[in-house]
Amino acid sequence: MGSNDHKNLDNEDKQKIDQKTNKENQVLHTYDGIGELDHSLPAWWINGFYLNIIFALGYFFYYIMGDGPSLLKEYQKEKNEYEYAQALKKDSSKGASEEELRAFLKEPSRIQAGLQIFQTRCVVCHGAQGQGGIGPNLTDDYWIHGGKMTEILAVVVNGVPEKGMAPWGGILKLDEIYSVVTFIKSLRGTHPPNPKEPQGLLVKE
Amino acid sequence: MSLESSESSKDQPLKPQLENFSYDDAIVKKFLIMTLVWGAVALLVGVVIAVQLADWRFNFGLPWITFGRLRPLHTNAAIFAFAGNAIFAGIYYSTQRLLKTRMASDLLSQIHFWGWQAIIVAAALTLPLGYTVGKEYAELELPIKLAITVVWVVFAVNYFKTLLQRRERHIYVAIWFYIATIITVALLHVINSINLPVSFWKSYPVYAGVQDALVQWWYGHNAVAFFLTTPFLGLMYYFLPKAAGLPVYSYRLSIVHFWSLVFIYIWAGPHHLLYSTLPEWAQTLGMIFSVMLWAPSWGGMVNGLLTLRGAWHRVRTEPILKFFVAGLTFYGMATFEGPLLSVKSVSAIAHYTDWIIAHVHGGTLGWNGFLIFAMIYWLVPKLWKTELYSVKLAHVHFWTAFLGTLIYTVSMWTAGITQGLMWRAVDPSGHLVYPDFIETVIKIIPLYFLRAIGGFLYLGSFFLMLYNIVKTIAKAPKTKAPDVVSAYRLTPVALSNLSQLGDRPHRILEGLPAVFSVLTLIAVIVGTVIELIPVFLGNQHVAASSSLKPYTGLELHGRDIYVREGCYVCHSQMIRPILSETMRYGEYSREQESIYDHPFQWGSKRIGPDLARLGGKYPDLWHYRHMLDPREVTPGSLMPAYPWLYRDKTDFRAIPKKLKVMKSLGVPYTEMDLAQAEADALSHAKKIADRLISQGVPATVQNQEIIALIAYLQRLGEDFKKGLIQ
Numbered sequence: 001m002g003s004n005d006h007k008n009l010d011n012e013d014k015q016k017i018d019q020k021t022n023k024e025n026q027v028l029h030t031y032d033g034i035g036e037l038d039h040s041l042p043a044w045w046i047n048g049f050y051l052n053i054i055f056a057l058g059y060f061f062y063y064i065m066g067d068g069p070s071l072l073k074e075y076q077k078e079k080n081e082y083e084y085a086q087a088l089k090k091d092s093s094k095g096a097s098e099e100e101l102r103a104f105l106k107e108p109s110r111i112q113a114g115l116q117i118f119q120t121r122c123v124v125c126h127g128a129q130g131q132g133g134i135g136p137n138l139t140d141d142y143w144i145h146g147g148k149m150t151e152i153l154a155v156v157v158n159g160v161p162e163k164g165m166a167p168w169g170g171i172l173k174l175d176e177i178y179s180v181v182t183f184i185k186s187l188r189g190t191h192p193p194n195p196k197e198p199q200g201l202l203v204k205e
Numbered sequence: 206m207s208l209e210s211s212e213s214s215k216d217q218p219l220k221p222q223l224e225n226f227s228y229d230d231a232i233v234k235k236f237l238i239m240t241l242v243w244g245a246v247a248l249l250v251g252v253v254i255a256v257q258l259a260d261w262r263f264n265f266g267l268p269w270i271t272f273g274r275l276r277p278l279h280t281n282a283a284i285f286a287f288a289g290n291a292i293f294a295g296i297y298y299s300t301q302r303l304l305k306t307r308m309a310s311d312l313l314s315q316i317h318f319w320g321w322q323a324i325i326v327a328a329a330l331t332l333p334l335g336y337t338v339g340k341e342y343a344e345l346e347l348p349i350k351l352a353i354t355v356v357w358v359v360f361a362v363n364y365f366k367t368l369l370q371r372r373e374r375h376i377y378v379a380i381w382f383y384i385a386t387i388i389t390v391a392l393l394h395v396i397n398s399i400n401l402p403v404s405f406w407k408s409y410p411v412y413a414g415v416q417d418a419l420v421q422w423w424y425g426h427n428a429v430a431f432f433l434t435t436p437f438l439g440l441m442y443y444f445l446p447k448a449a450g451l452p453v454y455s456y457r458l459s460i461v462h463f464w465s466l467v468f469i470y471i472w473a474g475p476h477h478l479l480y481s482t483l484p485e486w487a488q489t490l491g492m493i494f495s496v497m498l499w500a501p502s503w504g505g506m507v508n509g510l511l512t513l514r515g516a517w518h519r520v521r522t523e524p525i526l527k528f529f530v531a532g533l534t535f536y537g538m539a540t541f542e543g544p545l546l547s548v549k550s551v552s553a554i555a556h557y558t559d560w561i562i563a564h565v566h567g568g569t570l571g572w573n574g575f576l577i578f579a580m581i582y583w584l585v586p587k588l589w590k591t592e593l594y595s596v597k598l599a600h601v602h603f604w605t606a607f608l609g610t611l612i613y614t615v616s617m618w619t620a621g622i623t624q625g626l627m628w629r630a631v632d633p634s635g636h637l638v639y640p641d642f643i644e645t646v647i648k649i650i651p652l653y654f655l656r657a658i659g660g661f662l663y664l665g666s667f668f669l670m671l672y673n674i675v676k677t678i679a680k681a682p683k684t685k686a687p688d689v690v691s692a693y694r695l696t697p698v699a700l701s702n703l704s705q706l707g708d709r710p711h712r713i714l715e716g717l718p719a720v721f722s723v724l725t726l727i728a729v730i731v732g733t734v735i736e737l738i739p740v741f742l743g744n745q746h747v748a749a750s751s752s753l754k755p756y757t758g759l760e761l762h763g764r765d766i767y768v769r770e771g772c773y774v775c776h777s778q779m780i781r782p783i784l785s786e787t788m789r790y791g792e793y794s795r796e797q798e799s800i801y802d803h804p805f806q807w808g809s810k811r812i813g814p815d816l817a818r819l820g821g822k823y824p825d826l827w828h829y830r831h832m833l834d835p836r837e838v839t840p841g842s843l844m845p846a847y848p849w850l851y852r853d854k855t856d857f858r859a860i861p862k863k864l865k866v867m868k869s870l871g872v873p874y875t876e877m878d879l880a881q882a883e884a885d886a887l888s889h890a891k892k893i894a895d896r897l898i899s900q901g902v903p904a905t906v907q908n909q910e911i912i913a914l915i916a917y918l919q920r921l922g923e924d925f926k927k928g929l930i931q
Contacts, residue, residue, distance in 0.1 A: 027452055028456055029375065029377075029456070031303050031373065031375075031377040032299075032302040032303050032305075032377075032443075032447075033447070034377070034443070034446045034447060034452065034453065035446075035452030035453065036377075036378075036452060036453045036456040036459075037452050037453065037454055037455060037456065038455065038456050038457060039454050039455035039457070039458070039511070040455070040457060041455070041457060041458055041461060042458075042507060042511075045458075045500060045503065045504065045507060046461075046500075048499070048500050048503075049465070049497075049499075049500030049501070052496050052497045052499055052500060052544075053497055055493075055496060056493035056494070056496055056497050057493075059489070059492075059493050059496075060489060060490075060493055063485075063489055064485075064486050064489050070485050071480060071485060071488075071549070071782055072485075072782055075782035075783065075784065075787075075793070078784050079784055079787070082635065082784055085635065086635050124827075124838050124839075125827070134824050134826050134827055134900075161821060161822070162821055163824070164821075164822070164823050164824035164827060166822070170636070170640075170788065171636065171637070171640040171641075172636075172640075173634060173636060
């Protein structure tokens, strides 16, 4: 508070203030030697309290009594916008064709990138060399969901959730998935040790 | 209603009569010494679990010291053993002096003391053994819960009898806070403890799902309010002016902040359940009452700090005042942060992260701890009639503890905000930037190390105090005779002449403790009734109206293992309607999904990922390997290994009784289900085991507990995925 105001006060006001501070500095009660003074509530404190109460009431009336959106409504809106944006993106980048995918097999850098992804995401279930484990062997000629690269692409994107194969479409970027699919295809006929028994149908190429 | 009996009894002489008596300080000493003992234990366990998060190997593969079982031990020991004994020491010391009377019954005081210590020992034995209800800060099993109720009633009876025998006409603000504590803790504890026993050490809460969650957090939040706040404010109002030798700043502020605090606090519980399936009006009440709580909380800090105005120069030289000032400042910080965290959009980032852990420890280490230290440094020389052994050491204690608290809170703030932001990060292509949860864990491990260092400093500083106090007591004179005090007996005041008690209404009330207590009770009941009752009446929240299939016997048994191992301290089961969260875990949780969950397992912290929709995400074999060695499937994981689940056998014979108790709680099991419970569980286990065995798992797996746990984990979220819930 401006202390220089104090100088400009006439005597009467000054007296009032002195009386007030005297009164506030008087011990009202004593308990076991502890005195209690009677200062008035700090203005910033009580006004802050009022402001919070006003905010609370306003919030309550807008969101609960009034037509403020509920959390679920807000979520639904956000989700719709997201899905719309994703749908737009999908259209402009249709999945690669079998030929385009096969062409990737000639790019060592892409196979290398696929290896990286495979090692961090897939080895837990498919084994370090793709020999299989929880998931099937990816080096043999037997495929549960088909051995074409577009078919492999589809499995990796959509997954087989009920069997424990995650839909990677929501986790990896499309380009990363192309790389890992290329890498898987490059494993064909590598015959790693301790292969898992064949699963699915024999696919001849 | 009759007024204070001592005042209305007829045989009292009308002239005031001077009486001699002495205070029971022996009981204060006992509580104080146990404060020191349990404080050391609670902090030590805290440091152990901090280290376990920094490096999983410190779980040592031993069931009874694994993180999930030790964390509840740490919280219970810190709150109920360390803070609890400190509160009792302070209350017994100050109440007798403020009321100018000895406690009404030494016997009841003794029962309170020994009963409380027995409860703590029982907790320290049963929690590591895995006997737990599975609700935070209310983990202790039914027999211990009952013992707590009895001991608390003993304390309350003793306390209110003492109030009636007082020789001081009016009750001081510290006593108001003690009264609020005693009444409300009783209410909270009883309502949150209504369980049905399955066996001596196993019981299920009568509430399920959203109702259980609401009751639990009404309890949990107000345990913070009425165990870690109101009693401490009471202690502050006594020990701070005593230590400073100065009068309390404002009586008016005391009145306004006491009543607003007590009335508003009780509503704030649902701020722990924002974005959950709790009806949104209740969430909103939790949020706005938390916002309104800021000023009432700060009222206590302001009154304390302004009491010290004019004594600031002494803060430099007197460690007791240092602890008070820092303690009140931490209190102010925590009670500003609390309302902030209760705002929905802030909660969206902070909830489930270490930010909350920072918040809690700012309060407990900074406020509760420092206040206790101030009180101990002041009390011990008084009680033992000597001087503190070393003031210098007390200063070192202060600065070490201060630094420890700072390192702790800052590291956890950073960890919390970092992880909270990583969970939400979505790149322009619409993918999560950190789809693997483990990436967000590995990122904050260095901060877990830092936090452990902070905790270690705090623990070390505590031992400095311990040494200081032991030395102080050792040099104390050995005189035994208690001081004799004298005070006038109160003369009765007639009901018709209440104005004799004072000129302001509140002053009159302070002369009527019974009326005061009833008003306090009403103040805390209003919020309780308005929030709890509608959620209890809502028919959609109850099992009877559901057509969903309940857990099978084996799944239920697996769920009990989940509770026993305290998986809920690291895993939530509540997916919030937030886009980045549903992208990670699947559609947001529905109320129906936890309708059979006695207790609910929504959790409050995601040290690991949410498990609400875990079922079917991985094959059984994945879980089999993961639980045996999480690092084998998720390199870098800090989750403990659970080798004993692969040794201990499932107790199939216990299953029918569990279903029976669940049925009596309203879970729709048929008579057939009950009759065939054991056989069904056995064949269910065999099915899972056969699948695993065909994948190369040893044939002994069938009777192992891991099978039951896998059965439960694979059930999580299945109803939703099958479209049984919309």
